[in-house]
Amino acid sequence: MKTWLLIIVLAVGTVLMKTIGPVLAGGRQPPAPVTRVIALIAPALISALIMVSTFTDGQRLVIDARAAGLAIGAILLWFRAPAVLAMLVAAIVCALLRLAT
């Protein structure tokens, strides 16, 4: 019973947080400073997600095989490799490093 309550609270809460902005502020063009902030939310957020999904394990900061994979992927992307190729090579490098250690 408690489990289902937890699931429902998480589901409803998540949908609320996703939809409050679209429902309240949808379709309206905000003032210029707000527009500039919105344009910068994606770079800030994406960068944070990259860092957290590469260099953390729970609440610890770590440098492991993922860092090597990301580095290879970054180099390939910088030289205009397709995203799928960069992802594939990064995963292979990461997996090989894990096998070796």
Place this chain on the structure above:
Amino acid sequence: MRLTPKAWPPGLRASLPLLLPTAAIGVSFGILAAPVLGAIPSIVMSLIVWSGAAQFGALSILISGGGTTLAAGTGLLANTRFLPMGFAIAPSMTGGPLRRLLTGALLTDASLIIGHREGGRFDISALAWAAPAQSLGWVGGTAAGVLGATAIGEPTRWGIDVLFPVFYLSLLLPELFPGRLKGSERPRNSRPIIVAALGGAIALVLTPLAPPGVPVLAAVAAALIGLRAPRHQVARPATGDHA
């Protein structure tokens, strides 16, 4: 109509590279969650909560002996980043409140990134079409994990977890270096680079200090740099958006 990939909506095509890694993370969740939550609740959770951050957050609290309330709070905190994300996509949306509500519910990290266009605009159709493959991968992966797809072992051993940061990076780099990676002739703008560096730094510094979810939410604050008007006001490109 032939369903060749070219005929598929752009958002759907853009989301396909994420199907496998999403499913792999789903398998991890299913393996970990089934003994704690039960088989059916674990799968239903992935279907209706549909958020790795919240689900892993809540689960790790339960596994470490925390109560349901703490688990719910942690899971919700992990998802607070959706608040600013929702306000970010709102100006690009059309239609009535109900339509915006339903579309907004399809928001995920990956769909925000896939739908993201220049100048803070979002392609809402691409954002929405990125949803099906992610949901399919997440729920399918969870079910496979619950049903004991332990044959492949812990999926993160295979380097699948690194697919996420590399995919995100493939969408971030053209935003930071449009001249090199998109052939765009927009004037050089170092602000996104500064904001990305700052956001990443905030997230890492706060990771050991704050509960899961808070570091990424706090990183969004780096975007507040945009409140100040750009110092070197360059002439807007003739074709630019009318922001």
